Amino acid sequence: MGSTNKVEFQKSVSTDRPFEKILIANRGEIACRIIRTCRKMGIRTVAIHSEADAHGLFVHQADESVCIGPPPTGQSYLQIERIVNAAKMTGAQAVHPGFGFLSENNMFAAALENEKIVFIGPRSHSISIMGDKISSKNAARKAGVSVIPGDSRIIKDVEECKMVAKTLGYPVMVKATAGGGGKGMRIAWSDNDCEVAFRLATNEAVASFGDDRLFVEKFIEQPRHVEIQILGDTFGNVVFLNERECSIQRRNQKVYEEAPSCVSTPELRKAMGAQACQLAKAVDYITAGTCEFLVDKNRNFYFLEMNTRLQVEHPITEMITGVDLVEQMINIAAGKPLPFKQSDIGINGWALEARVYAEDPFKEFLPQTGTLRRYREPAKGPNVRVDSGIQEYSEISTHYDPMISKLVTWGKTRQEALDTMATALDSYVIHGLNHNVPFLRSILDHPRFKAGDINTKFIQDEYPEGFSRKYLQLKESEVERLYAAAATTFWKIRRDFSSQTPFTVCVTFDQKTRDIVISNDKEVKIDGKSVSFTNAYERGNYFFDTLLGNEKAIVQLIKRSSHHLVLQYKGIKYDFEVRTPKEQALQQYMPQPEVIDEESVLLAPMPGNIFSINIKEGDKVAQGREICVIEAMKMQNIFYARKDGVVKKVYVKQGDAVQAEQKIYELE
Numbered sequence: 001m002g003s004t005n006k007v008e009f010q011k012s013v014s015t016d017r018p019f020e021k022i023l024i025a026n027r028g029e030i031a032c033r034i035i036r037t038c039r040k041m042g043i044r045t046v047a048i049h050s051e052a053d054a055h056g057l058f059v060h061q062a063d064e065s066v067c068i069g070p071p072p073t074g075q076s077y078l079q080i081e082r083i084v085n086a087a088k089m090t091g092a093q094a095v096h097p098g099f100g101f102l103s104e105n106n107m108f109a110a111a112l113e114n115e116k117i118v119f120i121g122p123r124s125h126s127i128s129i130m131g132d133k134i135s136s137k138n139a140a141r142k143a144g145v146s147v148i149p150g151d152s153r154i155i156k157d158v159e160e161c162k163m164v165a166k167t168l169g170y171p172v173m174v175k176a177t178a179g180g181g182g183k184g185m186r187i188a189w190s191d192n193d194c195e196v197a198f199r200l201a202t203n204e205a206v207a208s209f210g211d212d213r214l215f216v217e218k219f220i221e222q223p224r225h226v227e228i229q230i231l232g233d234t235f236g237n238v239v240f241l242n243e244r245e246c247s248i249q250r251r252n253q254k255v256y257e258e259a260p261s262c263v264s265t266p267e268l269r270k271a272m273g274a275q276a277c278q279l280a281k282a283v284d285y286i287t288a289g290t291c292e293f294l295v296d297k298n299r300n301f302y303f304l305e306m307n308t309r310l311q312v313e314h315p316i317t318e319m320i321t322g323v324d325l326v327e328q329m330i331n332i333a334a335g336k337p338l339p340f341k342q343s344d345i346g347i348n349g350w351a352l353e354a355r356v357y358a359e360d361p362f363k364e365f366l367p368q369t370g371t372l373r374r375y376r377e378p379a380k381g382p383n384v385r386v387d388s389g390i391q392e393y394s395e396i397s398t399h400y401d402p403m404i405s406k407l408v409t410w411g412k413t414r415q416e417a418l419d420t421m422a423t424a425l426d427s428y429v430i431h432g433l434n435h436n437v438p439f440l441r442s443i444l445d446h447p448r449f450k451a452g453d454i455n456t457k458f459i460q461d462e463y464p465e466g467f468s469r470k471y472l473q474l475k476e477s478e479v480e481r482l483y484a485a486a487a488t489t490f491w492k493i494r495r496d497f498s499s500q501t502p503f504t505v506c507v508t509f510d511q512k513t514r515d516i517v518i519s520n521d522k523e524v525k526i527d528g529k530s531v532s533f534t535n536a537y538e539r540g541n542y543f544f545d546t547l548l549g550n551e552k553a554i555v556q557l558i559k560r561s562s563h564h565l566v567l568q569y570k571g572i573k574y575d576f577e578v579r580t581p582k583e584q585a586l587q588q589y590m591p592q593p594e595v596i597d598e599e600s601v602l603l604a605p606m607p608g609n610i611f612s613i614n615i616k617e618g619d620k621v622a623q624g625r626e627i628c629v630i631e632a633m634k635m636q637n638i639f640y641a642r643k644d645g646v647v648k649k650v651y652v653k654q655g656d657a658v659q660a661e662q663k664i665y666e667l668e
Contacts, residue, residue: 017042018334019094022120023087024048024062025108026098027077028389029405030310031058034096037326046090048083050076052399057389064090071399077101078210080108087117094118094333096326100208100401103309104131104178120333122308126285130306133177134215140303143282145275148294148302150217158198164216165194171219174198176205176212182253183208183635187219200629200636203611207631220302222455223294225249226261228276229317231325232286233332239342240273241321244313246292247454248443250365255436255459256443257313257353259320262414262452268299279306287332288314288325294456312355315385315408319351350414352421354440356428358402361439361467366605367402367633369660371395373432376542378424383410396433398607398632404435414452418444425571426554429542438571439467445570472572480531481548483507484524485555486565486576487516488535493560506584508577513584543568599642602664608632610656615665619647628652628664639664 022038023046024031031047035058038045047062052071059065066086069076076082078101087095095112097103097120109124121127130136134152141147151168154177155161165172165188174197176184184205186197198214206212225246232238245261246254260269276291290311292304314325323345328338358368375392378384388405396402407424411417425441443449446462463471474482487505503518517525524533534547543556556568563583565576579587611629615621621641630637645667652664 018331018336019043019118021046021063021090021092021094022330023083023090023092023095024058024098025077025083025095025102026100027053027056027058027400029058029387029403030098030100030312030389032061032389033387034098034326035061037324037330040324041327041330043330046086046092048077048086050399052397057391057394066090071397073101073208073399074210080105080111083108084111084115084117087112088115092117094120094330096120096329097309099307099309099312104307106131118333120329121287122285122289126283127308129283130285130289131178131308133175133305136306137303139283140279140306143279145279145303146301148217148220148304151215153215155198155214155216158195161198161214161216162191162194165191168216168218171221172216173219174201174214174216176201176209176214178205178209178211178213182249182251184214185252196638200638203631203636207636220294220296222457223247223296223302224261224263224454225254225292225304225456226263226272226295226301227290227292227311228272229311229314229325230276230280230285230289230291231323231328231332231338232280232289233338234286234335235337236281237338237341238277238280238285239338239340239345240276241317241323241325241345242347243269243272244311244316245454246313247456248449248458249456250459253355254313255355255440256449257316258414258417259316259351260347262454263295263299265299268295268301272301275303279303287329312406313353315387315406316351316353319385319408319410320347320349321345322348349410349412350417351408351410352414352417354407354421354425355436356404356407356430356440357436358396358404358433359436360434360605361436362434362469363605364466364637365436365439366637367398367635368433368435369396369398369402369607370433372404372430374429374542375431376429377405378407378427383420384408384424385410400633402633404430418450423554426556426569427543429556431558438472441571442467442471469572472570477548477551478553478569479509480526481533481546481553482555482567482569482574482576483509483514483516483526484531484533484548485535485537485546485567486578487524488518488533489537489557489560489567490565490578491518492535492537493539504581506579506581508579509574515581600645600667602627602639602642602666604630604658604660604662604664606630606632607657607659608637610652610654610658610664611636613650613652613654613664615647615650617647617650621645621647621667630658643667 021044024034035045044063047059047065048068049059050071068082102108106124106127109119112119137147151164171189174186184201186201188194188197202212227244229241243261244259246257248256288310290307293301295301359365372394377386385408386405409417409420486507491503514527522534524531537544546555558568559566563579567574608630611631613628623643625641627639648668649666
């Protein structure tokens with residue numbers, strides 16, 4: 001695995017400030033993360049923000065702020081002239097673009113250069129070459145780097161897209177030439193897929209990057225996605241800071257990342273690192289960048305693309321090397337040489353990053369919007385890092401990416417990092433909207449993931465029908481734990497009114513009721529069976545430890561009312577009805593809720609805009625027919641008919657803004 005001596009560069013910050021003031025041309029968690037390093041370096045910061053972000057955490061953390069426009073990104077965070085003017089107005093000497101938005105826009109870099117404002121990133125000509133996926137592949141070929149087979153032409157229409165795809169042979173990847181983050185990228189396995197891929201990739205590319213250009217390349221099946229972090233300075237020095245494994249992806253968006261990679265060997269790491277540095281030198285690259293590779297089962301690797309910016313997953317590289325990448329970017333931009341050489345870069349332990357999103361994994365990962373009623377991050381320390389841009393009562397809106405945070409854990413070994421991640425996820429308090437923690441916990445417990453037996457098709461192979469509760473089968477001991485937790489929590493809440501023991505309750509879960517007798521703080525009887533159980537719940541706690549026998553686990557209390565408890569275990573919410581025997585006897589007389597046929601009505605699962613509506617009243621529709629496309633958070637989501645029928649009513653038209661649970665159409 002190479003050297004295990006951690007490089008402690010983070011502790012040796014120069015007192016010679018490279019800049020007095022830096023403007024951050026971004027928002028959210030990455031803006032907060034850049035501000036953190038700037039404070040450490042004694043540099044003042046300027047935040048730009050849209051009207052929707054006026055009360056954002058990053059705005060409060062910055063020393064100054066400038067509003068640059070309305071909520072849509074095209075009218076604010078993508079407005080080059082306004083951002084450059086904000087830098088001039090505030091006297092910022094440099095601009096850090098973060099990632100996304102204008103971070104790989106050579107016109108933005110050039111505009112700053114023209115105003116003698118330092119762009120904390122590559123030179124504009126390097127972005128022009130490497131920020132475009134087609135020209136970067138041409139440059140890689142010229143530099144002797146192994147690349148994926150593909151067609152370098154810009155695809156002008158869907159017919160040309162299908163023609164190129166047939167020439168290369170399906171499956172192919174239809175991909176935007178600009179940007180990243182999984183947007184503007186669609187896999188096609190057939191001509192029909194190609195038509196859909198071309199349409200959606202084009203729309204997403206325009207919405208995310210303001211650039212509709214696409215190209216097509218061969219899709220390599222079941223590879224690992226491994227990337228090399230590089231740093232280059234203005235003196236011609238280029239080093240690589242080991243690799244990151246990013247194979248756990250859904251719709252080309254990364255879910256988990258780790259460093260180092262399970263597949264890597266010293267020889268593979270050295271070979272990929274050498275090619276990454278070779279390419280960087282060939283295009284006169286400076287600052288932080290990432291060369292992404294696909295690695296097949298025989299450890300052959302192919303250059304995928306270069307990200308000419310800071311990566312979302314950069315924290316895991318920082319955790320295993322001790323290098324603050326933002327600090328190095330700032331110093332490089334100020335003309336300072338790298339303070340280390342390749343032989344100084346070691347690997348200390350293992351780091352894991354989970355991307356925590358406001359999305360509903362049980363409803364095809366649809367983005368969620370709303371207010372974070374309760375928000376508590378896991379306890380941070382040397383082994384746990386949380387990069388976020390939100391706080392309690394923050395709004396997750398339709399305008400931007402629904403990321404809540406990046407949760408990073410470290411361990412001396414991969415297993416230690418995994419165990420710490422499990423504890424951190426279980427103690428992460430996120431109330432008010434749905435999130436993907438259940439999915440993250442499911443992957444974390446998956447035997448293949450734990451064994452490191454992964455590739456980019458892991459989610460597709462292991463969750464072929466999407467994520468559902470069928471992947472969350474509880475063991476009998478876990479069921480006992482939840483019954484006991486519900487009963488003892490209910491008892492502790494009611495203790496002010498009824499402190500007697502034994503205390504008997506009827507607990508209903510999943511339509512099954514069990515009688516539970518609480519003898520004392522450490523023993524319960526479930527249907528007459530004695531169970532050793534300890535519940536550490538105290539009033540005001542959101543999560544608490546439980547001990548079933550010798551097995552410890554964290555349980556969260558999400559909601560409670562007089563007879564209703566919602567407990568969360570491994571990210572999943574479980575509903576319990578808890579009553580005394582007398583209350584349970586009276587329950588049969590209560591009215592039952594109405595059952596609605598959800599297949600006959602399509603409700604908008606999240607706020608967004610109707611990009612297209614493809615039915616009208618009186619149409620006969622078959623199950624699986626495309627009904628509409630809703631655009632939310634820069635992603636396009638297709639919705640299909642759930643059953644055959646005749647359209648009774650269409651409630652929306654193209655261009656309409658819709659709210660969550662709003663009716664789209666209804667069948668007779």
